[in-house]
Amino acid sequence: MKIAGFNKTSFVDYPGKIACVVFTPHCNMRCDYCHNKHILEGYVPLIDEGEIFDHIEKRKGMISALVITGGEPTLQAGLVDFIKKVKALDLAVKLDTNGSKPELIKDLLDQDLLDYIAMDIKSPFDKYCQVAGTPLDIKAISNSIDLIKNRAPDYEFRTTFAPELTVEDLRETARMAGTKKVYYIQQYRPNPGGAQAHPPQTLRQAAELIEKDGGRCKIRGL
Numbered sequence: 085m086k087i088a089g090f091n092k093t094s095f096v097d098y099p100g101k102i103a104c105v106v107f108t109p110h111c112n113m114r115c116d117y118c119h120n121k122h123i124l125e126g127y128v129p130l131i132d133e134g135e136i137f138d139h140i141e142k143r144k145g146m147i148s149a150l151v152i153t154g155g156e157p158t159l160q161a162g163l164v165d166f167i168k169k170v171k172a173l174d175l176a177v178k179l180d181t182n183g184s185k186p187e188l189i190k191d192l193l194d195q196d197l198l199d200y201i202a203m204d205i206k207s208p209f210d211k212y213c214q215v216a217g218t219p220l221d222i223k224a225i226s227n228s229i230d231l232i233k234n235r236a237p238d239y240e241f242r243t244t245f246a247p248e249l250t251v252e253d254l255r256e257t258a259r260m261a262g263t264k265k266v267y268y269i270q271q272y273r274p275n276p277g278g279a280q281a282h283p284p285q286t287l288r289q290a291a292e293l294i295e296k297d298g299g300r301c302k303i304r305g306l
Contacts, residue, residue, distance in 0.1 A: 085162035086110075087131045088123040088155065092139055093147070098178045098200065099240075103149035106136060108163075111156040113182055114217030115206065116279075117246055117272050123155055133166065140173055149199075153180035158188045167197045178202065183228030184220065193235045201232050201239045207249055208256040215246055233263055242268035242304070245287055247279035254290040258299050267294060271305030 089107030091097075097105050107120065109128040118124070140147060150170050157163055158181055167177055178200040181189065192198050207215040209222050232239045241261040245254060258267045269291055272281040284306050294301040 085133065085160045085166040086128075087133065087136065088128045089120075090131050090136060090139075093143075094151065097151045097153075098149040098176065101149040101176060102147055103151050103176075103178070104136070104139065104143075104147055105151040105153060106131075108152065108154040108157045108160050110159055111154060111182070112159060112184055112218070113156070113206075113220070115215060115244075115246075116217060117244055117275065119273065119275065120155060121275070133169075137169065137173075140170075140175065144173075147175070149176040149178060151178045151180065156182050156184065158185035163188070164192065164195070164197070167192065168195075171197055176200065180204075181228070182206075182216075183225050183232075186224050186227040186231055189228055189231055190235070193231070199237050201236045203228060203232055203239070203241055205229065205241050205243050205257055205261055207243070207246070208253050208260060211248065211253065215248060229261060233261075239263075240265060240268060242270055244270045244272050245282050245290070246272050247281065251286060251290045251293065255293050255297060258294045258301065259297065264300070266300045266302050269294075269301060269303050271303070273305070 086109055087106050088109040091105040094103050094105050097103050109123040111124045176199040179198050180202045183203045206212055213220050243257050287303050291301040291303055
């Protein structure tokens with residue numbers, strides 16, 4: 085599997101576990117707020133898998149999980165085999181995904197290869213292609229939401245409160261997620277020259293309305 089980045093120790097990327105994090109290159113979306121754009125296009129220096137597994141072996145007993153993020157990991161042809169190697173080391177595996185490849189997510193779940201899935205739900209469906217910056221198969225996104233809710237051992241849905249989204253958009257996205265778990269709103273962090281983020285009180289207003297609708301909501305990044 086192609087790996088473009090490696091964080092050897094993380095206390096925040098896998099809830100309740102100490103993890104290492106691998107970043108895969110390339111993505112099929114072009115969200116304006118992405119802070120990993122340097123690994124999305126063109127030539128990217130790669131890290132050998134052996135470095136990852138050597139580190140895991142050295143940190144046995146301390147690291148209990150591995151997070152695969154990107155970019156978009158489900159674009160990687162070697163993802164399944166890579167996860168099998170990680171699971172053979174008795175580590176929990178968390179996948180961060182944009183949900184564009186439900187068939188692969190289903191395959192991973194069918195093989196019991198995932199312990200946690202975090203899916204970024206970009207917006208209500210009518211704004212999805214605008215926020216993602218490219219035409220998309222919206223049905224695939226919807227299928228991934230349903231699949232994760234019904235099949236994943238543990239999961240979360242999260243939305244970055246991009247400038248083009250409104251409070252009502254966040255309410256609709258939370259309804260679309262339809263989960264009894266916590267739905268996360270993430271503060272938008274502009275890239276240089278990007279639009280300004282919504283003020284904190286707007287994020288809090290959205291969270292309050294989502295909870296008024298019967299959901300559970302938390303804010304990240306304030």
